Amino acid sequence: GAVVSQHPSWVICKSGTSVKIECRSLDFQATTMFWYRQFPKQSLMLMATSNEGSKATYEQGVEKDKFLINHASLTLSTLTVTSAHPEDSSFYICSASVTGKETQYFGPGTRLLVL
Amino acid sequence: GNSVTQMEGPVTLSEEAFLTINCTYTATGYPSLFWYVQYPGEGLQLLLKATKADDKGSNKGFEATYRKETTSFHLEKGSVQVSDSAVYFCALSPYNNAGNMLTFGGGTRLMVKP
Numbered sequence: 543g544a545v546v547s548q549h550p551s552w553v554i555c556k557s558g559t560s561v562k563i564e565c566r567s568l569d570f571q572a573t574t575m576f577w578y579r580q581f582p583k584q585s586l587m588l589m590a591t592s593n594e595g596s597k598a599t600y601e602q603g604v605e606k607d608k609f610l611i612n613h614a615s616l617t618l619s620t621l622t623v624t625s626a627h628p629e630d631s632s633f634y635i636c637s638a639s640v641t642g643k644e645t646q647y648f649g650p651g652t653r654l655l656v657l
Numbered sequence: 658g659n660s661v662t663q664m665e666g667p668v669t670l671s672e673e674a675f676l677t678i679n680c681t682y683t684a685t686g687y688p689s690l691f692w693y694v695q696y697p698g699e700g701l702q703l704l705l706k707a708t709k710a711d712d713k714g715s716n717k718g719f720e721a722t723y724r725k726e727t728t729s730f731h732l733e734k735g736s737v738q739v740s741d742s743a744v745y746f747c748a749l750s751p752y753n754n755a756g757n758m759l760t761f762g763g764g765t766r767l768m769v770k771p
Contacts, residue, residue: 548700576759585746585763586701635700637759646759648693648701 545569546638548649555626556657563621563652565636571616572638576646577609580633592619626656659684663747663762670737670769678732678765680721680747688749690714690723690730691759695744704732704745737769 545568555561565575574593578586590606592598592613600606608630610622619638623630633653637646664679682690689708693701705714710725719734730747747762 546700583764583766585761588758591758637701645691645703645706647703651698651700653698 544645544647546572546636546647546649548634548636548652550652551650552653552655554655554657557627558625561623561626561654563623563634563636563654565619565621565638565649567617567638567647570638570640570647572619573616573641574639575613575619576637576639577611577619577621578635578637580635580651582633586635589621623654626654628656630654631656659688659749659751659760661747661749661760661762663745663765665763666744666766668765668767670767672739672769672771673736674769676732676734676737676741676767678745678747678767680730680732680762682728682730682747682749684728684749684751684760686751687725688751690721691748691750692719692721692730692732693746693748693761695746695764697743701746737767739769739771742767742769 547566549564577589580586589604590598590600592611598611613619635651637648639646660683662681691706692704694704695701705716707714707723713722721730721732744764744766746764748759
């Protein structure tokens with residue numbers, strides 16, 4: 543149980559285009575989803591926290607207009623990287639949790655390469 | 658604020674060697690503590706956790722004991738295998754945190770040689 547999927551697992555796009563990454567909780571209802579960014583050989587950096595049906599809370603320094611997060615249902619959250627640039631290339635990981643439970647379940651990650 | 662400090666890697670061991678990865682934390686109250694493992698090219702998987710002082714989390718031969726007096730949660734395994742090669746992250750979640758926020762350490766890369 544507690545499986546989280548991400549799609550796509552790999553994406554290569556041209557500079558200036560937008561990319562949408564999906565995060566789904568497959569066998570449970572996730573009241574909270576988190577989006578992280580991980581640079582090579584570094585730890586995870588929390589980008590934002592989203593609760594179903596409400597606006598995401600972004601961490602300091604994360605541009606909310608560039609990284610659009612939508613948590614439309616209890617099983618789906620999306621991260622859209624708008625007008626992507628090469629510096630946005632990274633490994634994006636989502637996680638999901640249930641209110642009152644401290645454990646987060648992580649997706650397999652999405653590797654984004656912007657040319 | 659909350660913080661987690663891990664020993665820097667990489668840690669290189671021979672198969673069947675004993676493993677210790679140190680983790681210390683700073684937090685108010687009584688956080689829950691976690692170890693996550695990340696295999697190459699994959700997301701994080703929960704390895705083990707402990708929610709109160711003196712609890713021992715264990716899984717797949719790994720174990721860690723929540724030591725409040727030393728604010729530590731060191732990861733140990735008696736005999737590592739090549740398949741244990743991965744990056745290990747120590748993390749904490751503050752007590753009564755409705756948002757389930759995790760604070761991660763920097764990660765420790767483990768390389769096990771046959």
